[in-house]
Amino acid sequence: MKLLEERIRKDGVVKEGNILKVDSFLNHQMDIDLFNAMGEEFRRLFEGRPINKILTIEASGIGIAVIVAQHFHVPVVFAKKAQSVNLDGEMYTTKIESFTHKRTYDVIVSKKFLSKEDHILVIDDFLANGCAVNGLIDLIQSAGATIEGVGIAVEKGFQTGGKLLRDKGIRVESLAIIESMDAATGEIVFRDQG
């Protein structure tokens, strides 16, 4: 998606350790007009899929997911990072290793909000090694729900997450895929998606 690529070039900052900072428009301050255009694009890409719910993870997936959901007219559920898991049987739980924070979280979704009737679109801001998305898929599978696809704002194509998911037959649509980036020069190369 050209609009997102241009914005990353203009305002994204490449940090050491393969981190792209996009906090001026994507995951701290949020550009809602950009999110709206992203929602329109996801709607077009997933046209015809019987999506009845969007699943994301707190915190930075929520803003994007909420605006995207306005284009699908479906509710958003976000997986919560829990301090301690209360094993009362009312939650689906999984563990997710955080790429940016280098720690592991227990993540939960109430069984009330995910069921085998659901057809889920997963939305997140970044796809790197795929830990976050794989955790969400684990929750969806625990509920017996159907994964209709995964919609990502920025995929770092030089990390393994996207390939692993696509190899499993999961449809992944990323609006910008970064092939390489260089913290020293600030150069960012995007994959040509046609």
Ligand code: 5GP
């Ligand atoms: P993964 O679980 O795919 O390894 O990493 C995805 C998660 O880590 C995303 O939810 C995102 O919050 C965070 N993340 C991964 N790479 C980056 C990055 O380059 N920049 C930022 N801002 N967040 C990232």
